[in-house]
Amino acid sequence: MRKMTYLAVLNNSSNPDDVYTVTFPDVPGTVSEGKGIDQALKNGAEALGLMLYDMDDLPEASDIDEVREANREAVVRLVVVDLEETCKTVREIG
Template structure:
């Protein structure tokens, strides 16, 4: 999974996020954690849009490489530098083959009309609990 450098700036009651590798990809959040989450979502959608338009996705650059370019639009003063992973946009699904015990499938079928939807919802809930 690729990780891209993001610069966060704290202004007033919010954090702004910019990606030097993707001019024009910006986001914001009410707090640091929210800015990271919103930044990851903005990056995913920005890259998805580039892919739809047939544009090349740049390889992640190091901090030294970014600073060496001297891009004048990048605001370095008081910036918090972090890495944000490039995740697929949340609405993109991928077909997978999963083996489950028959007993578990019977229980799922008894309460849900859609196994995939049920399993996706259960996985999302498990991930939320683990990240809390």
């Protein structure tokens, strides 16, 4: 099992009620969204896994306090992705 943990930034300031946009400061270009925090985290984890799947060198995770300071209006949470599970999913789709 190969699990990676990154910080997700969930922001709903530009969205309709209870829809959160999810970004990952350490993995630029990874964007997702979901209705409510739980769905946003689930969708974000899937997007993160797919983005990491294509990377040869995985980025270092940022300091949570620094990310919270830079995103005071947002919710910051840890997201764990199992890269072996992502590989299985990609193989099934492809």
